[in-house]
Amino acid sequence: MLALEKVHTHYGPIEALKGVSLNVEKGEIVTLIGANGAGKSTLLMTVCGDPRASSGTITWKNEDITQTETAKIMRSGLAVVPEGRRVFSAMTVEENLAMGGFFNNTNYDERMEHVLELFPRLKERFSQRAGTMSGGEQQMLAIGRALMSNPELLILDEPSLGLAPIIINQIFEIIEMLRGEGTTIFLVEQNANQALRLADRGYVLEHGKIVLEDTGQNLLVNEDVRKAYLGG
Amino acid sequence: MSDSIYYFIQQIANGLTIGSTYALIAIGYTMVYGIIGMINFAHGEVYMIGTYISFIVLAGLTMLGFDNVFIMVGLAMMVSIMIASAYGFTIEKVAYKPLRSSKRLIALISAIGMSIFLQNYIRLAQGSRDIAMPSLIQGGFLLGDPDGSHILISYMQVIIIVTTIICMAGLTLFISRSRMGRACRASAQDIGMTNLLGINSNNVIATTFIIGASLAAVAGTLLGMYYGVVNPYVGFIAGLKAFTAAVLGGIGSIPGAMLGGLLLGVSESLTAGYFTAEYKDVVAFSLLILILLFMPQGILGKPEVEKI
Ligand SMILES: Nc1ncnc2c1ncn2[C@@H]1O[C@H](COP(=O)(O)OP(=O)(O)OP(=O)(O)O)[C@@H](O)[C@H]1O
Ligand SMILES: [Mg+2]
Numbered sequence: 001m002l003a004l005e006k007v008h009t010h011y012g013p014i015e016a017l018k019g020v021s022l023n024v025e026k027g028e029i030v031t032l033i034g035a036n037g038a039g040k041s042t043l044l045m046t047v048c049g050d051p052r053a054s055s056g057t058i059t060w061k062n063e064d065i066t067q068t069e070t071a072k073i074m075r076s077g078l079a080v081v082p083e084g085r086r087v088f089s090a091m092t093v094e095e096n097l098a099m100g101g102f103f104n105n106t107n108y109d110e111r112m113e114h115v116l117e118l119f120p121r122l123k124e125r126f127s128q129r130a131g132t133m134s135g136g137e138q139q140m141l142a143i144g145r146a147l148m149s150n151p152e153l154l155i156l157d158e159p160s161l162g163l164a165p166i167i168i169n170q171i172f173e174i175i176e177m178l179r180g181e182g183t184t185i186f187l188v189e190q191n192a193n194q195a196l197r198l199a200d201r202g203y204v205l206e207h208g209k210i211v212l213e214d215t216g217q218n219l220l221v222n223e224d225v226r227k228a229y230l231g232g
Numbered sequence: 233m234s235d236s237i238y239y240f241i242q243q244i245a246n247g248l249t250i251g252s253t254y255a256l257i258a259i260g261y262t263m264v265y266g267i268i269g270m271i272n273f274a275h276g277e278v279y280m281i282g283t284y285i286s287f288i289v290l291a292g293l294t295m296l297g298f299d300n301v302f303i304m305v306g307l308a309m310m311v312s313i314m315i316a317s318a319y320g321f322t323i324e325k326v327a328y329k330p331l332r333s334s335k336r337l338i339a340l341i342s343a344i345g346m347s348i349f350l351q352n353y354i355r356l357a358q359g360s361r362d363i364a365m366p367s368l369i370q371g372g373f374l375l376g377d378p379d380g381s382h383i384l385i386s387y388m389q390v391i392i393i394v395t396t397i398i399c400m401a402g403l404t405l406f407i408s409r410s411r412m413g414r415a416c417r418a419s420a421q422d423i424g425m426t427n428l429l430g431i432n433s434n435n436v437i438a439t440t441f442i443i444g445a446s447l448a449a450v451a452g453t454l455l456g457m458y459y460g461v462v463n464p465y466v467g468f469i470a471g472l473k474a475f476t477a478a479v480l481g482g483i484g485s486i487p488g489a490m491l492g493g494l495l496l497g498v499s500e501s502l503t504a505g506y507f508t509a510e511y512k513d514v515v516a517f518s519l520l521i522l523i524l525l526f527m528p529q530g531i532l533g534k535p536e537v538e539k540i
Contacts, residue, residue, distance in 0.1 A: 048428055050424060050427065050428065069432075070427045070428065071427050071430050071431055071432040071433065072430075072432075074427070074428055074429060074430035075430040079429075080428055082425070082428060086422055086424075086425045086428075088417070088418045088421050088422065088425070089421065090417065090421060091414070091417060091418065091421075095414055095418075098411075098414065099414065099415070099418050099426070099429055099431075100429055102411070102415065102429055102430065102431050103429075103430045103431065104430075145429070149429070149430065
């Protein structure tokens, strides 16, 4: 469904992705693991066209989107929960969710209801300003906002960062639930252990290059992966 | 009531009148800054063009024999809004959009260039002398003794204040309730994120330019009728005043622009009333320098966030 072919991405003179090829198939949970600065966020954002790939091709649902403008890509069934959440802090929970469903008005009410079912906390905080909510609540809001567009592929960049274990478990449960509903998931996680257990497949990214690709199970028991990312 | 109180109230009323129009123009500066982080220095020129358009329409309607002033002013304002919006929209597309990813200073130079270009273009098209217009709306409310101390609020002043209130209420509703208004607020905080939600930021930016230009056109029609003259240079001074108002209130903040406009108008009119009218403009610019030095975030603004 999503395929990257020899994708390079630059920030000025810095080459953050050095020829990445990978694919995500419909209904899968695919995870990307790698050290800080390996280029995980860059990879996810390059799929969204922000930053744009400097060479290579990105194909989404059989269409080349390498040069497509970001807003248009994001209207074609993709949604992202970016690093750092990026909720609109001066706006209420309701307004943030409404922003997520901005361009897709069909079944708006149903989707709103669905998101509030997934995150009852957001319902309680419906008219609270996002900026005054706790980190975990903001993370739920960022996920809820992404779900408001009813995406086929949900891209998540470290959804558990900085959260208490109990909230992390909740977030993983929700990811699993979304998979059950048929949403495809492309996930970057610091918490590689938990991510690999959940994932169908995983890729290991090192210095902007994919160095390993396997099923989640195999990566979990892989000696090198254990040493480098799972704490031995 | 004593003389001096009548006099004071009169100055306040005059100040609120002028201040309202500053506030209308200031919205254009503050909204554009809020979203793309640049000062649209050509905004004063859009106001000036709006004033010319309404003068031309009013003159045309008078020649055609119209005599209902409300219809005339309404039509003039509408045509002025439409043409000024077209200018605002085009200025953004031609002078700013191609530079969006370049350094701030480059866009700023482009804005100043656009301002000079528009001023000279109108100077060539309309001549550089004042064009006067007979006042269409005369008379007013008189409070107190007509032969002694009194306050005179002209109908034109009332129209200016009421129209401003209507525009500001409309704008507030638009920003707080409408879909596009919400997108504007979201973009002011994180335009990249609105893009990632599938919202075309070009449309949001174009909308802010159109709103700013429309309100400048309303101000142009009103202030043009109030003063009764226009020349190609009115945009420079009005633009600077409105910019001061926007900075005073806190650039990027819409309520701030409203407040800043009124405060500046009242300060100017008190200066003119109690010292000398010559110092009126000095007030605005001294105020601008003082705020920039000591309170750059303005009254209602947030602490400066570096915009890219
Ligand atoms: N906007 C930017 N400008 C310049 N360099 C950048 C920018 N964003 C990222 N980089 C660089 O690109 C490289 C990859 O960064 P990226 O954020 O993709 O890493 P990451 O794998 O997501 O790391 P983390 O686990 O810390 O989130 C890093 O060396 C980083 O310094
Ligand atoms: Mg990252």
